[in-house]
Amino acid sequence: MNGLATPRRRKVSLPLGFGIIFLPVIFAWFTLRKGHSTKARVLGLGWMVLFSVFAASPRKSSMPDTAKQIEPVDNKQAKPAIRSADEDRQSQFDRSFVLEVRAEKAVKDLLRDPNSAEFGKHLYDVSTGTVCGEVNAKNGFGGYTGRKLFIYQNGEVRYPEDMEPEAGEIAISACAGARGREQLSRD
Known part of the structure; x- marks a missing residue:
């Protein structure tokens, strides 16, 4: 070696x-x-x-592509779908929920402290897109202002208290036909 x-x-x-x-x-x-x-x-x-x-490497799915298999339906031949009462109620509930969310966002956008907003009663008129409700929020001094009536319609928030008395009463009467959890009253 x-x-x-x-x-x-x-x-x-x-x-x-x-x-x-x-x-x-x-x-x-x-x-x-x-x-x-x-x-x-x-x-x-x-x-x-x-x-x-x-x-x-990306894999091609072994599942059939259903989008390719569905043929477009000719609207002339399509029959209108029959909806049950439950589906109509659910649809109306969905629309009122969307209205409520939009109204609350619009109201919060106008508040000095949006996180302090406490919403009370709501009334809805889905056909006109109107939400009437109550909000309590903090003012500039940090104290709550008390419940204040608001009306949301066409993307705009109005407070009847800030309107002329007759206009405020008309605005409140517009909510009279709305349905909701409880009746609103102007204090």
């Missing part, structure tokens, strides 16, 4: 081989340890790259 130690060659063990096949992203790196052959390293890391590319 010339005094130089020959490097010990490692074989890829059975568990390491299974790990490289099934989870190459984790186990292929073990072939970089001392003693593994260049062939083992190239095969392990090459398989890891192929596996990663395959895993990251």
Whole structure:
């Protein structure tokens, strides 16, 4: 011997081989340890790259594309759908809910402290897009102002208290036909 130690060659063990096949992203790196052959390293890391590319590639869904299978309906031949009373009530509830959310947002946009708004009773007239309600919010001094009647219609908020007496009464009477949780009154 010339005094130089020959490097010990490692074989890829059975568990390491299974790990490289099934989870190459984790186990292929073990072939970089001392003693593994260049062939083992190239095969392990090459398989890891192929596996990663395959895993990251977009897959085409095996589900049929239903949008392509639906044919457009000729409106001339379409019959009007018959809606049940429950569906009509649900639809009206949905519209009144949307009206309420829009009204509350519009009122909050006018307040000095929108986060302090406490909404009370609401009345809805879905056919005219009117919401009548009460709001209590903080003023500039930090105190609550008390319940104040508001009317939301056509994206605009009005306060009957700020109107002329006759106009305020007309505005309140516009809410008389609305339906809601409770009757509103002008204090």
